[in-house]
Structure formats: C-alpha cells, structure tokens
Amino acid sequence: MVGNHSGVLPFDAIMVTTDVFRHTDPPRLVRFMVDFFVYRMPFLGTLFRSLGQVSGTRRNFDGLIEEGHLVGIFPEGADALGKPAEDRYELFPFSHGHVELAARHRAPVIPFGVVGAEEQQTVITNLEPLARALNLPFIPVTRTFPWLGPAGLLPKPVRYYIHYGEPLDIDPAVLESIEVRTREVARVREAVSEQIHAGLERRRRFEEGRE
16 A cells, blocks of 8 residues: 655554554554654654554565555655645655565555645644754654644644555566656556545535535
8 A cells, every 4th residue: 555645743654544444344454664763763663563563674565465464655755744834745756665566576556645644733844954963854843843842743633534546556577677667656656646636625525515
C-alpha cells in the first residue's frame, strides 16, 4: 500500500491502519515501513514496535510479504511530514524502492490518498539547520509548536477522508531498466494523486452539505 504522507506526526499511518483493520474481513493490520530516525528517539521507537510497525529495510519488507502481510510505504519519506502550508496536498518526489520491491515479489501496489492530515497541524516553517545538526528529517514550527512545548505537537481534531485505488501490477522490467522504473514510479504517483483529489472532492461535497 502506497500513499501520501503529512501532518508533522504520522497520525495518517494510524488512521489508514485503523481504516483497513475495520473494513477488511478478516481484519488485517497494515505494517508500515518506518524511517530509521524514529528508532533513535527515546520511547518513540518502542511505541512504533508495539504498534506492529517495522524499520524500513528490504529484509523486513521481504519477510512481511513472504508471510502475507499488508505493507505500507510512504515514498515521499519523513520529510513530507513537515510540508509547509503552501505545499498542502502537493506530492513530494517519490523514491523508487517501492516499485522495485513490488516487482521482485510480484506484489500489486494499492495506491491510497489521505485528506485531513495536513489540516491537523499547520507548518509555518522548518528549522532545517537545527534538524541537520540533530540528524532529524525536519523540525517544524507550527502555530502551537514549540510555543506550547510537546503538547504543541498534538493534532487538531479533523475529519479524515481516505480513498483507495485499484491495485497496480508493476512491470518486472523495473529491476533491469531505469526508464521503466521511472515510468512505473510516475504511474504510482499519479494514482496516489488521483485518490487525493477524490478525497478533496468528497470533503468539498460534505462541507457544502451534499453528502
């Protein structure tokens, strides 16, 4: 499962996991690939492990797929969590690892789009020099953080809209051709973008009282 990422903290992953768990029969747990920096942070790594999430290594991916798990990937990376307000719902460039892994295991890619996470926190700016010094992907300045301390990272209450696209079969030639790999990454990215726009449209209809 591949989708967009945002919201300062990964509540979008929690919401997608919850949504899939509630609407699959039997219930299935999405195991998201988590960036390494999470496991260097006190308590956070332990929390993520307890929720069934794993560090983003090829070996972990291989093991999960071979055991029949649903695997979630955010190809924009952790940097996307710190998207500024002016880039709201604009996708960052996708990494290519997800299409290579999908092709290697003959696993379809299910694109999803999340709308709502970018309203749970409004990022004003990113303290990039400090983030680099601390080896973190970003340090956000929001309307509540760092002014309210750790409590300022808590999300505002928002309504989420999550949409899923049809599974995409990845061309096995991505393992041999850079051109094919680039094309397939673009295809997945476009499919995710379509789900985001579906969510934005559904939210617009809801706010207008037509749904």
